[in-house]
Amino acid sequence: MDLINVAENAFLGEQQKELPKFGPGDTITVHYKIREGNKERIQNYRGTVLQIKGSGLTKTFTVRKMSGNVGVERIFPFNSPFIDQIDVNRRGSVRRARLFYLRSRTGKKARIKEKRF
Secondary structure (H helix, E strand, O other), rough: HHHHHHHHHHHHHHOOOOOOOOOOOOOOEEEEEEEEEEEEEEEEEEEEEEEEEEEEEHEEEEEEEEEEEEEEEEEEEEEOOOOOEEEEOEEOOOOOOOOHHHHHHHHHHHHHHHHEO
């Protein structure tokens, strides 16, 4: 086995946090800890998951939200100690793993159908 994989698995076992299952197209709220000086607060970042990338310790997900008329994307690592919790607000029904076509769409064209259960 590769030495890097051995080291990653050792770190992964220590700090494994329970996160809900979500995928591209889902609307989620990430409760992220922000440290300002010696104070700490939790900021909510709600948006659509564009992609999930990587594996092991380097696994990340990209969330896109609209702030006014400007699209803002943020990349979060899965194993970040600053993520307090993740709430899944809506499950999206999409056919692909990378939703980069949403970057060029606004308004009603950027909507994603909700997955029925």
